[in-house]
Amino acid sequence: MIEIRALASNPDRSRHPDGHLAEIRLIADVCHNLPWADQPQPAGEYDGLVYTWQTANDFQRSWLRKHLARAGIDTTFLEQAPRLPRPATAPDTRPTWKQWQLPRDPTFLAVDSRTLADLVRRARAVDHHDPTHGPVRADFIEWFLDHLYPNGRHILRPSRHDETLFQPNGPNDLRQYRAIVTMNDGALIVHHPRLHATDVAGLPTNLHLLRRLQLAAVPPRRQETDAGLWARQHRATHPNCRDCRYRLGNR
Numbered sequence: 001m002i003e004i005r006a007l008a009s010n011p012d013r014s015r016h017p018d019g020h021l022a023e024i025r026l027i028a029d030v031c032h033n034l035p036w037a038d039q040p041q042p043a044g045e046y047d048g049l050v051y052t053w054q055t056a057n058d059f060q061r062s063w064l065r066k067h068l069a070r071a072g073i074d075t076t077f078l079e080q081a082p083r084l085p086r087p088a089t090a091p092d093t094r095p096t097w098k099q100w101q102l103p104r105d106p107t108f109l110a111v112d113s114r115t116l117a118d119l120v121r122r123a124r125a126v127d128h129h130d131p132t133h134g135p136v137r138a139d140f141i142e143w144f145l146d147h148l149y150p151n152g153r154h155i156l157r158p159s160r161h162d163e164t165l166f167q168p169n170g171p172n173d174l175r176q177y178r179a180i181v182t183m184n185d186g187a188l189i190v191h192h193p194r195l196h197a198t199d200v201a202g203l204p205t206n207l208h209l210l211r212r213l214q215l216a217a218v219p220p221r222r223q224e225t226d227a228g229l230w231a232r233q234h235r236a237t238h239p240n241c242r243d244c245r246y247r248l249g250n251r
């Protein structure tokens with residue numbers, strides 16, 4: 001943070017060939033995914049620092065090396081860590097001949113983008129006292145909602161008992177759901193919003209039973225693209241995104 005401030009007030013200090021703004025952006029990006037930073041984090045099964053290290057570019061890696069060395073942290077474990085099984089791919093929406101399971105709990109719903117955004121915002125309104133819901137997390141959720149496919153038909157079901165609970169359920173009827181979400185570039189990702197169970201229960205059952213059974217027969221899979229990964233790719237490939245600038249302008 002101190003380094004970013006120094007670069008902003010004194011651009012001549014920059015050692016990046018594209019100038020101080022590029023350097024600020026790279027430092028901010030690499031810090032964003034450090035394990036002690038606020039959200040978004042990569043999905044639970046990965047070491048946050050290894051993930052950050054392996055997805056950093058050369059400039060970011062040398063920046064990390066310098067600062068970890070200054071803090072007396074040996075980076076050998078980072079250099080030698082096995083490659084993470086990224087990049088992730090889109091979640092499956094139907095089983096294959098080779099991979100299927102007996103259909104379980106076919107309580108799937110389809111929601112449009114406006115309904116999904118309403119559900120998320122209504123839940124967030126009572127979630128503010130949660131320590132993981134700082135302003136950075138709130139900004140990320142709004143950024144995420146801005147990037148939904150406008151006419152998306154997203155699929156929603158309650159999280160199952162054997163799935164990772166990213167935060168305990170509650171207060172009251174807040175529950176974790178698993179959503180297959182269509183983003184504005186058409187990409188399918190997995191998301192785990194916390195929603196009011198009563199809000200979801202009030203939605204119409206709008207998927208045919210055969211479709212719900214088909215979805216329930218999809219086996220669980222690791223390495224699915226989640227919101228954090230999609231955000232990272234999106235920021236790298238769409239530096240001039242209108243929706244991103246809109247969000248920044250509203251801060």
Ligand SMILES: [Zn+2]
Pocket residue numbers: 147234238241242243244245
């Ligand atoms: Zn964007």
